Amino acid sequence: MNQDNPGRCKLIACTAVIEEMLPFIPPRMSYEVLDFGLHTDPKSLKKAIQNVINSSAPDVETILLGYGLCSQAVVGLKSGSRTLIIPRVDDCIAIFLGSAAEYQKQYHSAPGTYYLTRGWIESGDTPFSEYDILVKQYGDQTAQRIINKILKNYTRLVFINTGNNLKYYREHARSMAARFNLRYEEIQGSDVMIRKMLYGPWNDEFVVIPPGKTVSFFDFRRNGP
Amino acid sequence: MSRMKTQSQLVSAIANLNEGLALNLIRERLAANDDPLTLIADCQKGLQQVGERYAQHKYYLSGLIMGGEIFYEVMELIQPAMENRISGTSSGRILLGTVESDIHDLGKNMVKLLLSCYKVKVYDLGVDVQPEEFLRQAKKLRPDILGLSGLITKAYDSMRDTVRLFREEGYHIPIVIGGSQISEEVFRYTGADYWVSEADVGVKLCLRLLK
Numbered sequence: 398m399n400q401d402n403p404g405r406c407k408l409i410a411c412t413a414v415i416e417e418m419l420p421f422i423p424p425r426m427s428y429e430v431l432d433f434g435l436h437t438d439p440k441s442l443k444k445a446i447q448n449v450i451n452s453s454a455p456d457v458e459t460i461l462l463g464y465g466l467c468s469q470a471v472v473g474l475k476s477g478s479r480t481l482i483i484p485r486v487d488d489c490i491a492i493f494l495g496s497a498a499e500y501q502k503q504y505h506s507a508p509g510t511y512y513l514t515r516g517w518i519e520s521g522d523t524p525f526s527e528y529d530i531l532v533k534q535y536g537d538q539t540a541q542r543i544i545n546k547i548l549k550n551y552t553r554l555v556f557i558n559t560g561n562n563l564k565y566y567r568e569h570a571r572s573m574a575a576r577f578n579l580r581y582e583e584i585q586g587s588d589v590m591i592r593k594m595l596y597g598p599w600n601d602e603f604v605v606i607p608p609g610k611t612v613s614f615f616d617f618r619r620n621g622p
Numbered sequence: 623m624s625r626m627k628t629q630s631q632l633v634s635a636i637a638n639l640n641e642g643l644a645l646n647l648i649r650e651r652l653a654a655n656d657d658p659l660t661l662i663a664d665c666q667k668g669l670q671q672v673g674e675r676y677a678q679h680k681y682y683l684s685g686l687i688m689g690g691e692i693f694y695e696v697m698e699l700i701q702p703a704m705e706n707r708i709s710g711t712s713s714g715r716i717l718l719g720t721v722e723s724d725i726h727d728l729g730k731n732m733v734k735l736l737l738s739c740y741k742v743k744v745y746d747l748g749v750d751v752q753p754e755e756f757l758r759q760a761k762k763l764r765p766d767i768l769g770l771s772g773l774i775t776k777a778y779d780s781m782r783d784t785v786r787l788f789r790e791e792g793y794h795i796p797i798v799i800g801g802s803q804i805s806e807e808v809f810r811y812t813g814a815d816y817w818v819s820e821a822d823v824g825v826k827l828c829l830r831l832l833k
Contacts (some may be wrong), residue, residue, distance in 0.1 A: 438677035439803065466775045468803045487775040504776060508750050509725045527682045535688070543684045546691065550725035550749050614807035618778075 405456060408595070409449050410463025411435070413516035414489050417559050418463060421588065421595050427454070433520040439470035447474055450481070461594055465489055466617050474612045481606040482599050484590060485617055492594075493557045495587025496602065503555070503584070510553045511579065514586070515566045524548065525573040544577065554579040559586040625656070629664050636668025637675070639688045641695065644668075648699050658703040662736070665696050666822050690728055697735050704739040713740060714832035717765035719747035719756060721780035726773035729800060732821040733769065733828075740829060753784040757791060767828055768797045770814065777801065781812040789813070796831050800824045 403423035410418060412433040422428060429449050435442040450460055460479050464471055465486035474481065484492055490512050491500035503510065517523060524547045531540035554577075556570035567583065574581035590602065599605055604616045628647055635644035644665075651661055672689035675681045718734060720727050727749050734744045745763050747755060760768060768788070770781045781799050788797065799814040800821075809817035816831075818824040 434679055437679065437683075441677065469775070469805060469808075472805070472807070504723055508723045524683060527684050530682070531684050539688075542691065543687050546687045547683060550727065614805065614811065617775075618811055 402458075403595075405458040406461060407453050407457045407459070408461045408463060409446060411489075412520050413514065414463040414492060416516035416519065417493060417514070417586075417588070418591050418595070420560075421591055423595060426595070427457070433517075433522055436467060436470070436522075439468040442467065442470040443473060446471065450474065450477060450479065453479070463489070463492070463594070465491060466614075469614060471612050472614050474606075476606045476608055476610050476612075478608050480608060481604075481612065482594065483604040483606070483612070483616075484594060485602055485604050486590075487617075490557070492590050493559055493586045494584070495589040499587070507553045509551045510555050511548070511551050512555050512557060513566075513570045513573070514557045514559055515563060516559075518566050518569055525577065528576075548577055548579070552580060554581055556581070556583045557586045558583055559588075629660075632661070632664045633668045633671070636665055636689065636692055636696075637671035639672070639681075639685060639692065641688075641692050644692050645695055645699065648696050652699065652703055658700045658707060658739075661696070661700055662739075665693055669693060687728070690732065693732065694735065697739070701739060705741070713742055714767070714828075715743045715745065715763065715765040716767045716769055716828060717745045717747070717756065717760055717763060718769040718771065719751035720749040720771045721777050721784060722750055722752045723780050724772045724774050724777040725749045727771070729773070729802060729821050729824075730769075730771035733771070733800065733824050736821065736825040737828060740825070742828065742832065753780065753787040756784050757787055757793065760788070760793060760795065765795065767831055768795050769824070769828070770797065770799045770812075772799070772801045773803065775803075778804075778808050778811060781814065785813045798824065798827060798831075 403426040406426050408426060408428035411431050415430045431445050435445055453460060458479060460481050462481060462483045465484055465488040467488055471483055486492060486497045491497045493514055494500050524544060528540060528544055531543055554570060554574040556567055571581050606612055628651060632644060632647045635647060648661060669689050672681065672685060676686050716737060718730060720730055734746055737744050745765060747759060770784055772781060785797055797814045798816040799812055800818045802819055804817050804819050816827055818827055
């Protein structure tokens, strides 16, 4: 691994995560962005990430993945001749909140929470952004029936505050909460995990996969089988 | 119209999320005394295509939900025919729930619906169910199988905690975990007895275990 030489590191992240990482990426570090929509099919996401790993420039020694377990899309990835660094988190909400522990705390307080960030709203891939399409497709009544089903057990919508110029996104999140009868809350995000990922240290908050190894589910669960 | 043609029409109607057409075809085939299990199998083929179209980004999440909704409607029509077909009283009891920290229940509800067609008594504890609650209800209801459902990765920890609690308490019962993203590794992690990643496979497994 080469923590001191960003030129030999490459970052791979999805559109929602890269939004929050861009201000911190070291000048010589290369990065590649993958479509957020790939999340709907973890197998396609895995294939896409593996392709980028395999086709990285020969001088890249370390690959940083801006992903968590993400429906196990990262499980089965092969490091090849590089070292892979992956945040030891279930999904990117923990990355935005700064740690897996903070995400766990949020989860315990209200499991039925829909999280939004600037990046997610930008990606346009949320049930809220689907609603208007549904109305056109099936009419008001059926659209309402479907959205009620999707959000049935959700009680809260959290907007994660990840920085500046959020007025539009905050208002969007707030109006979605009101429209779909969810309790609105804003939580302060944290760039701690993003900074650690880009600059180190890669402590136990990160899964480190040495060259020639494959990512396993157990890399994310240290308490073992 | 030939049976083959109506079969493929039903599969397509569900794959295309055409609720009206799907329900009409079900009514026609029930009137023609078609086997309800064949109808369910056709619907599942249609739902499989819905899942494939979702993976290919041709449908949004709402497409999956709509597919599920059509399936519920279909099952309501089919249920009386199923009940006539399967004679006798309850053929077993299952305690089912989405585990703690997870609130997703699409798969669980489908399993519940399908099992009830086979006269299996399903006790559904809902979503975000704590391990202690599963154990308390198991002691009270004495089910034959415990079914733990979950979609998100956090659910795997709750499944593991629940399995551990049952084992520690010496309460022996087959424990099945279910969820669309479950894998062999997750299964090993949780310590459960069986795992399934598709609702219909889960139903077949439970029916086999209840024999």
